[in-house]
Amino acid sequence: MRKQTQRARQAANKAARSVADKMGEVDFRRIDPRNVELPKIDWERGRLVRKDAVPAIGHNFHAEDVAWPLRLVGWLVNRYIRLCEATTSLLVAGDGPFVQLQLARQPIIVLVWHGRNFQGIPMSRLFHSPITALTSRSRDGAVIANVIHPFGYQSVQGSGTGKAAGKKTNPRKRGAQAFRAMLKHLKNGEMVLATADVPPGPVFETGPGMVKLAAMSGAAIVPVGVCFSPEMPVPGTWDKSRLPLPFGQRSLVFGDPIYIARDVAKKASNDGEENLEMTAACELVTQALKQSQTDAEGLLGKKS
Secondary structure, eight states, X not given: OHHHXXXXXXHHHHHHHHHHHHHHTOOGGGOOGXXXXXXXEETTTTEEOOTTOOOOOSSOOOTTSSOHHHHHHHHHHHHXXXXXXXXXXXXXXXXXXXXXXXXXXXXXXXXXXXXXXXXXXXXGGGXXXXXXXXXXXXXXXXXXXXHHGGGTOEEEEXXXXXXXXXXXXXXXXXXXXXXXXHHHHHHTTOEEEEESSOXXXXXXXXXXHHHHHHHHHXXXXXXXXXXXXXXXXXXXXXXXXXXXXXXXXXXEEEOOOBOOOXXXXXXXXXXXXXXXXHHHHHHHHHHHHHHHHHHHHHHTTOOO
């Protein structure tokens, strides 16, 4: 032990002498302060940037890799949702087939509308199987991941692009990687939670991504309608979001499981356009989810 300590001390002294020798060769009088490169700070993540770091690209935020102010925002949102959960009474309908699928360890894709995703977070209390939620690779997606992790959700970060954008999916969103990750979870008999409509819309219209995932995995799609009373509309949002309010009631309505034939995924064209079978399957899921949402609002005496 003593010899190892001596060798370590000798190595440290040698390194210190080497640095001192190099510093002695520097003529500080010839250094132009205007050319000195100061340390750069990544304000998004709250840390210094390494000189050899690869330039950052869009859609590369991880839940564990955001600055502390954003983590604080996630913590506050999480506590607000817990407050709404604790101060509201819950009404549940149609969950029998859903529970049976979980007990049989069958893969399940739980779908909600994008504007109801925050209302649906507390429903994880009713789950038996492990569940993974899909969030975007954006900064907002990282914050949402921090919101849902304490509720027992794992997260997969990646996303597609809705029709309203008028363009193909950006590869930087890592939608393909997220698709493969969700497929792996479903093959293990787990559950995946996602929104049926894809930003930036159209709203209340199921995109092909989750339908294709159900076809390839053999998982059952379970549409879930969720509603709070009272709740407040959020103006200016494409998905017609509503903010849940505490001290009231909330409802969950689980629709009948929907199975998509594997041929639907195989027949999908390679040029990005959907075939008739895919369109019909998306419309089937859309109508089922609309019905579940209408039923959830009806339980609380609301009219769609």
